Amino acid sequence: MAIPLVVGVDGSEPSLEAVSWAAAEAARHGLPLHLLHATSADQEASAAIRAACTRAEATAPTVPLSSEVSQEDAASALVDKGRNAFALVLGYRGRGGLVGMLLGSVSLAVAARADCPVIVVRGTPEHLDARFGNVVVGVEDGEGSESAVDFALREAHVRRCRLVAVHACGTTPGGRAASPSTSGFAGTHRRPPAQVLDDALRQPLLGYPDTTVNRLFVEKPGRPALLEAASTTDLLIVGARRRLGHPGLQLGLVNHALLHYSPCPVAVVPQL
Incomplete structure (x- = not known):
């Protein structure tokens, strides 16, 4: 069963x-x-x-x-x-x-x-009743998004809608790339954004070849970038790393913000 x-x-x-x-x-x-x-x-x-x-x-x-x-x-x-x-x-x-x-x-x-x-x-009755025709997944640089991307592709597949993969990197007031402590999401870039998204999607997409994926790089910190994307999506999906040596997950600043303020349902997917 x-x-x-x-x-x-x-x-x-x-x-x-x-x-x-x-x-x-x-x-x-x-x-x-x-x-x-x-x-x-x-x-x-x-x-x-x-x-x-x-x-x-x-x-x-x-x-x-x-x-x-x-x-x-x-x-x-x-x-x-x-x-x-x-x-x-x-x-x-x-x-x-x-x-x-x-x-x-x-x-x-x-x-x-x-x-x-x-x-x-989450979301108003009007938002929950609407059909925007996409789901959004936040993609980090480095490990941490694999399970979330796979979950998001499965959601897009069963909903027969497109997936929007969002990679966000904000900047500090001085123009420097944000660190995890300031953005709470993407961190300092070591690779081009297109490569980050391609690497995160390549293997999971093999199981969903017919799913349309839009890759979106946003020059904003993770919190405003994903909250903005959440305003026109049916489901927002983010990953969460497991705590080292302790039970439970690391819910960072962005995950907390999305769980408190998102205008649509939010899925937090543990990294395997």
């Missing part, structure tokens, strides 16, 4: 929007959908699961659907389930989130700890 696409639910509107997005994603990939709710209150769990099932069935009635209630804390339950999942899908803020918080603590914790891709469903 195919591994599932797992979505965290808590009854909040952002989590129900995540369920709708995940149900459509499961249908595209031919995957079962698994709903996970973490709570110690049985009545609350029943209501949250019931609402999520209704939303999923309305979006993709043919997708195999299962559900589960966990007594663990939400982040731990989702990370555990993500060890055998295609991806984890989360709303940008849960029921307990404060209005002023741009990203819920559970979503951020899961994105930093999961072994599988984590997709945080």
